[in-house]
Amino acid sequence: MLFLTSWDDGHPSDLRLADLLCKYNLKGTFFVPTSNKEGREVLAKEELRRLDRNFEIGGHTLTHCYLNGLAADVLNHEICAGKAAIEDDLGHSINGFCYPGGVFDSRTICAVKAAGFDYARTVENLCFDLGKSAWLMPTSFQFYPHSAFVLAKNAIKYPKISKFNIVRMRWSEKEFMRFMEAQLADANHHSSVFHLWGHSWELDEYDLWGKLESFFKLTEHYPIQALTLFDAHQLKN
Template sequence: MTTSWDDGHRLDVRLAELLDRYGLPGTFYIAPRNIEFEKGDHLGAPGVRELAERFEIGGHTLSHYRLPKIPDAAAREDIRAGKQDVEDTIGGEVVSFCYPRGEYQAQHVAMVRECGFRTARTVRRHALDPGDPFEARTTVNAYAHRVDVPVAVRMAGRRPRAAARLFLNWDDLAIAWFEACLRDGGVFHLWGHSWEVDARGDWARLERVLEHIGGRADVRYLTNGELVTTGD
């Protein structure tokens, strides 16, 4: 199993404390100059360095621009500069990337490769097979998506009450997916945003999931980067 957390918000520190509590790995995707945050909400270089002592740090562009919305040259530079900034901050190589908002096109995949990344995460969910390492799928987002009715129905075996519970409670859906992974094999990938967990008052839900999935003798715990850099 693996987890990842996007954007580089100051609340990533609180999220990291939860991961530590349950002995879980995490990949934190940092956009050092994220234009969507107020200046005081950025994690900042000292915070990034502190996280890097215990977790993987990944690239998320420099400014978190939506790549398809800007010229290709600007997109390539934002990807490159974000990688360089984070590597300078942590004093080490960055091998994992996450597309801002999950938005990208074929040329952006090529740019990520050219910049030296070895994997790139999307926001596609409901998978236990990551697939292409440069368009890696995930399993569950720590957020209640209102488009998840068909998935909830399928996971619940078409039992209406069970489906409603999975649909309304992303933590129940995450646990159901984790149990499916234990049964069938694969990679369980939980991801989210610390600021979003906080805005929705979902810290207790997140901790419930982390407690459930942590400390399993029959589970291999890896960062996103280790999924592609660690041999079987």
């Protein structure tokens, strides 16, 4: 089983998350804007460089701006200037991009490609593969106790019959951690991809750190191959 994790928004609590990933020999990709127009803190340059020592850093626009409907010059500036700023801070290029809020269209995809990124991640959930397109990389689960109703909305947006089976499982299993444990076991049984994503600020806000560590402990019972998203993309290609 390939085990991937990715984390959005570049909050300073990403450093706590990095320590937890290291503790369990797991990999992570962190998608970072240079500022956040919603008012949340972002990593300072030295914090970002510390994170970069052991993990992959990806782009997440300049200001965490949703990209649909923007004028072409603003769209390109958000993507390209965000990439350039992170690369300037790190002193090397970055490869991956994540669409803020999971919002994108064909113009957005073209702009991300033109900016020189190699792949882009979406917020499509309930997938256990790397996707058919490098610009539409899906995920398995967000680490947040979403209800079956929320999972169903995501499944309707990105429809596939197998997803609705998972929604039914969530409807039957109301306890989030038991549900997640069952999904991890099933992914291992089928030797598939398990891609966990989330936000460190959300772990703070909803006191999910203990649950996340318990979930990471479960990975010790399986023969996982932990990869960054870029490594998984390279493996696929």
